[in-house]
Amino acid sequence: MAQLEGNLNPFLQAMCRAQTLQFPRKRNSMVCLDSIRRDPRWRDPNLHEVISMLSHPVDPVKSNAAAYLQHLCYENDRIKQEVRQLNGVPMLVTLLDHPKAExxxxxxxxxxxxxYGKDHNNKMAIKNCEGIPALVRLLRKSSSVEVKELATGTLWNLSSHEPLKMVVINNGLQTLTDEIIIPHSGWKKDSVNPSKLLSAEWTTVFKNTSGCLRNVSSDGAEARQRLRxxxxxxxxxxxxxxSAVVNKDTDNKSVENCVCILRNLSYHVHKEIPGAERFQEPHANHLMRSVGHQKKKNEPDCFGGKKAKGWKNGFMDRKYGTMDLPKRTEQMKxxxxxxxxxxxxLYLSLLTCSHNHNTLEAAAGALQNLAAGHWAWSSYIRATVRKEKGLPILVELLCSDxxxxxxxxxxxxxxxxxxRRNKDLIGSxxxxxxxxxxxxxxxxxAKNLEGDTVVSILNTIHEIITDxxxxxxxxxxxxxxxxxxxxxxxxxxxxxASHVLQTIWAYKDLRHMxxxxxxxxxxxxxxxxxxWSKSVKQGGDDITLPLMDKNQGLQTIACIPSAKCF
Incomplete structure (x- = not known):
């Protein structure tokens, strides 16, 4: 050890001797660091020297050099770029497979x-030296909660870059699901008694992992299908x-991530799932516009009113509104x-209970996606929203700021x-x-809504007054x-706006008014x-939008806490 230390910068010699140095865990770390700085031979090592220590034969030197790099790179884009240019990234990735936990x-x-950050070159550098598979291997082999938090946090950051989304899916999807999502969700694959299932654990590692999957779920049809x-x-x-709804804990980031993932996976589900053509209804739009045109006497609606004979807890005993639900021979999964x-x-409960605006948007977006398209399940979903008293919940949210x-x-x-029945109620x-x-x-x-939102409102009004x-x-x-x-x-x-006006004028009986x-x-x-808007479709009923929040999920941590940290 003495011979090896003789070849080191004095600062790194001291770091090698001070094996108790821990960033940022132990208070005596700063004492050790202060004593090092009082050494008259001390000087700050340059970045090249620190990076060279990553391949030093002494393990404490490797770990302390990595910790020092972690500190230097905290919110410092220039240092990150220099680390990349000095080929420090491949050396750090190699250390992910090191047997020593430290x-x-x-x-x-x-x-x-x-x-972390907007410089995607750093993310690509990690990918180019097989950093993503290395992070997944580390996640599988380590039992340390801290290591799992670091690995999933890094994957979350990497998943924010479009070209890396499928790389993350290809290398880590099943591992992230098996190692993190399933155990922390409280769900068990073989459980036959749902009442005995555990509550979700809203841990940091679950938040990181769900944030990563939220990012990759927005990549496209192939990514959505892989996750489904x-x-x-x-x-x-x-x-x-x-679990979040039952425990009244619907405002945290993990819940937001989960709803966003499900919203994205619901996007174009009527087109993309295997065998979807079996459920397609070419004339579904015409059918649903005509079914239930006349409200039956005493028929209840979701805004209140009498319950007709044969109703129980808001549902008809045998009929589901005007439609029969498909019979099931086995449990869905x-x-x-x-x-x-x-x-x-579930989505209506979130819309009622949550105060997180991103969660509210995602839950409404999931219903939006599921109610789109010409297939049988979207018809069932539309009827279910009505029967579950969901329309008043949605209408109330129109008053949101x-x-x-x-x-x-x-x-x-x-x-x-x-x-058709929904149209009458929404119109009223x-x-x-x-x-x-x-x-x-x-x-x-007063709310100063964006142009896209105003166009969406106009399109909704147009649908409501059509026919x-x-x-x-x-x-x-x-x-x-x-x-x-x-x-x-x-x-x-x-x-x-012109479509709405033309539709109004087309009703000749209304022209006198x-x-x-x-x-x-x-x-x-x-x-x-x-x-006003170039991004919103003008017509057609297949309005489904995934929640593609590409900048969500970035996080960082400093090696030594500072006023800016956390």
Missing amino acids: VHRKACGALRNIS ECEGLVDALLHALH GLELLYQPEVVR VDKVVRAVAIALRNLAMD YALRDLVGNLPCGQQHP SPENARALIQGHAVQKLVSINKSRYSTKA LNKAGWNKSHFKVFLALS
């Missing part, structure tokens, strides 16, 4: 700090959310759970309005709030025409100026 723990900590087919993942995520009508109650929540709820209501109870969110010409409402002169009449009586005409003539003119109010055909012409 060495691979500190190497992983350094990589987590290096991977990952054994136990959907089951565990749903169980964790049920895996990706099938994504679109079962029972999942509606959070733009993204209003947008998600508006699009969900639009898809739900494809069901939601039009006022929808119109209230519209700007009046150049002036925006429904009663809803169109209510829209006119609600003084919406003035706002629509102002939007149509303003520099923010949008096709969505319009003329009496001072409106004529000229007010319903199309005036297209600067497009």
Whole structure:
């Protein structure tokens, strides 16, 4: 040891002798560091010297050099870049497989700090030296909670870069599910008694892992399908959310991540799951617009009213509204759970209980996705939302001051309005709030909603009044025409506003009412100026949007706590 120390920088010699030095765990670490700094031979080692120590034959030197790099790289993009340019990243990745826990723990900590931030070159450097498989191996072999937190935190950071999403999936999806998601969710694969299942554990490692999977779930169709087919993942995520609702703990980051994953996996589920064509209904839109056009006497609605004979707890004994639910011969599991009508109650509970705006947006987005498309399950979902008294919950959220929540709820209501009974109810109870969110010409409402949100609201209004002169009449009586005409003539003119106006004018029986109010055909012409929104579809009922929060999930940790840390 003495011979090896003789070749080291004095600072590193002292680090080698002070094996009790621990960043940032022990208070005596700072005492040791102070004593080192008082040595007259002491000087700060340069970065090249620190990186060279990563390959030193003495393990304490390796671990202390890695810890020092972790400290230097904390919120310092310049140092991260220099570490990369000096080929420090491959050396740190190599140390992930080191048998000594202290060495691979500190190497992983350094990589987590290096991977944090907007410089994707650092992330690619870790990927290019097989860092992702090494992190997954470390996750499998280590029993240390701290190491698992560091490894999953690094993977979370890496997953924020688009080109690495599938790499993370290919190398670590099943491991992340088996080692972290399932055990911490409280769900057990072989349990036959749901009442005996454990509650979820909202640990840091679960938060990191769910954040990583949230990022990769937004990558595209292939990524979504891989996650849907990952054994136990959907089951565990749903169980964790049920646990959160039961325990009234719905505002934490892990719950948000879980809902976001499920929302993304629900995107285009009616097109992408194997055998989806068996459930397609080519004429479903026409069917659902016509079914239940006349409300039956004493038929209850989700906004209150009498229950008809044969109803029990909000459900009909044999009929599910106007439709029969499919008979099941075995318990649903895996990706099938994504679109079962029972999942509606979970999302509605989250919309009722949570105060986390991201969770609210994601839960509304999941319903939005599930209610889209022409297949049998979307019809069941639309009916279930009504029968579970979900429409009033969604309508109330239109009053939210959070733009993204209003947008998600508006699009969900639009898809739900494809069901004729839902359309009647939404027209009766939601039009006022929808119109209230519209700007009046150049002036925006108090909430100052974004253009995309206003377009979503207009598209929802258009769906509600299509094939429904009663809803169109209510829209006119609600003084919406003035706002629509102002939007149509303003520099923010949008096709969505003109579509609503043209649909209103197409009802000849309503023209007398319009003329009496001072409106004529000229007010319903199309005036297209600067497009308000380019990202929202203008038409079609297949409005499904994944939650692609690409910048979520980045985190860092300093080797030595400072005023900025945490």
